Amino acid sequence: MRRFSLWVRDNPVVADSVLALLLFALDLSALPDSSHKPVYLLFALLLPLPVIVRRVYPRTAALTLFVLSQLSIGVSGALGDPTLHPSALGLGLALYTLVAYVGRREGLFFLALLIADGVSTTLILGEDPASVIAFSITFYALCWTLAEFTGARHAYDTEVQARLAVADYDRERRAHDAVAAERTRIARELHDVVAHAVSVMIVQADGARYTLRRDPDAAERALGTIAGTGREALRELRRTVALLRTEHAPDDLPQHxxxxxxxxxxxxxxxxxxxxxxxxxxxxxxxxxxxxxxxxxxxxxxxxxxxxxxxxxxxxxxxxxxxxxxxxxxxxxxxxxxxxxxxxxxxxxxxxxxxxxxxxxxxxxxxxxxxxxxxxxxxxxxxxxx
Structure with a gap:
């Protein structure tokens, strides 16, 4: 169930298509009351369409829905058909979408258009102004309030995702720094062992070569130093390699x-x-x-x-x-x-x-x-x- 809900959230057109079908069904329920059924059916098909893409293209969908609503009112007034389209409730969905997903400034602009729409409906179709105003205020206030809650939740989710992204980055950076520090430590240890031993061995080898014939005893001492230095360096290298083979540094480090x-x-x-x-x-x-x-x-x-x-x-x-x-x-x-x-x-x-x-x-x-x-x-x- 959770996987299905996540899939629906990631594919908003699917859920909004269901809303559009519901609005179309509402319009069909009022079709028998219309005196010009073909025209009424045409607008019943057109009005729910912008709802399908209301979250993908919120500004375009809201403006299109408002224009279609105005056209349906104008045509109905010209034909003398007082039947309203229940799918015009989609205007409240458009207001909700703008406030929740775009911003309050766009929502206020669209709300002004909706007020103008209510006035035009009252004038063209001769509706009771008090009932139209009361319904509009209640319905659009409810849509705005719900949008505020949804927007706050989206802002919270966005902040949580941003913090998780920062936490992931920090964790990766700390891991990278730890690896770099360990590599630097091992490189430093190897340099100290190898550089010291090789330097001593080279100096002793040069000395042994120069004194081999003139002073065999000195040459023998130099070769002994080379051998001792090599063995000590080998022990140090084995200890350093042992550090690489273990996850943690051993507790029994040599006390020099x-x-x-x-x-x-x-x-x-x-x-x-x-x-x-x-x-x-x-x-x-x-x-x-x-x-x-x-x-x-x-x-x-x-x-x-x-x-x-x-x-x-x-x-x-x-x-x-x-x-x-x-x-x-x-x-x-x-x-x-x-x-x-x-x-x-x-x-x-x-x-x-x-x-x-x-x-x-x-x-x-x-x-x-x-x-x-x-x-x-x-x-x-x-x-x-x-």
């Missing part, structure tokens, strides 16, 4: 802490990068996501130092926790890269800024007045609830 930072520094020292490390505060007692973020910032900053800080780079790493914030500072000599230095994509700093921003912190990077390159970040230990 001071040992993780020291491990990164020691690995970079193995590549020939001189690094001074200073750790202070309770760095092992922070949430895993903060620990990972601090670890990645130090790792990426030292990787950039290895790439871009010249032939004999040196870096100073300071990580300290003060109250509920972790301060990170990585400074290097900021030298000019040698010709064999590894070129970067420029995404390292972007990734660090994104990671720090996700954790609710701030980061700055650039050269200081002495020419050294400085990366400074501050991350809250616990994010405030939104």
């Amino acid at each position: 802490g001071t040992a993780g930072i020291a491990g990164v520094v020691e690995m970079m020292r193995g590549t020939g990068l001189a690094v001074d490390l200073e750790l202070s505060g309770e760095l092992d007692d922070v949430p895993p996501e903060v620990s990972l973020g601090v670890h990645r910032v130090v790792q990426e900053a030292l990787t950039n130092t290895l790439r871009h800080a010249g032939a004999h780079p040196k870096a100073w790493v300071t990580v300290r926790r003060v109250a509920d914030r972790v301060h990170i500072e990585v400074v290097d000599t900021g030298g000019v890269p040698v010709q064999t230095a590894i070129t970067g994509s420029g995404l390292g700093l972007v990734g660090m800024r994104e990671r720090v921003a996700v954790l609710g912190g701030t980061m700055e990077a650039g050269r200081d007045p002495s020419g050294k390159w400085r990366v400074v970040a501050e991350v809250p230990v616990y994010r405030e609830a939104p």
Whole structure:
């Protein structure tokens, strides 16, 4: 039943055709009273026709119905036939349609025409003015009132549909933003793992090639560093891929802490990068996501130092926790890269800024007045609830 009602609502011509047939039947009931039956039957056929398209073309249907009504009154007056067409009630339907589906301004204009129609009917057919006025006021007031209720319901339905459309758009946008944020997070994680490992492995491979014949022990140490870095990178990649295979991030994220930072520094020292490390505060007692973020910032900053800080780079790493914030500072000599230095994509700093921003912190990077390159970040230990 509900499906049928929805179909009728979406096909207004069907329901209005039924109304037109009812108006035609009313006219046929008055046909025996007419003294000029062929003329009466002709207008009985014509008057209901505009009702069929009253909701499809409301203005045209109303005007056509009014003109036909005036013609029928004029012809009946000329022929001396006082029989009225009951289908003229369709004028009230036209008024209702204009007010409900078009607007009050069109409804008022049409109401003025209907008043003129009532006056002309009284004058031409000699009807009782009081009865005509009383019936017209009652009938058209009822039509207008019903139209107001229908118009209000249509306005409410339109507003609900608009809100549903906005809600659907917001839901799709949030889903798209969530997917984009997840892709950015995975891309950032892969960049940090791969860029760091590959940079260390390339530097070590170049060093091993140069010292293979002159210093086999140094070459062997470099190859050992390459192997260790590769295994560590493989473990990190497996963990990142595991994130992709699960719907939610695992609760057992690795806690890097001071040992993780020291491990990164020691690995970079193995590549020939001189690094001074200073750790202070309770760095092992922070949430895993903060620990990972601090670890990645130090790792990426030292990787950039290895790439871009010249032939004999040196870096100073300071990580300290003060109250509920972790301060990170990585400074290097900021030298000019040698010709064999590894070129970067420029995404390292972007990734660090994104990671720090996700954790609710701030980061700055650039050269200081002495020419050294400085990366400074501050991350809250616990994010405030939104």
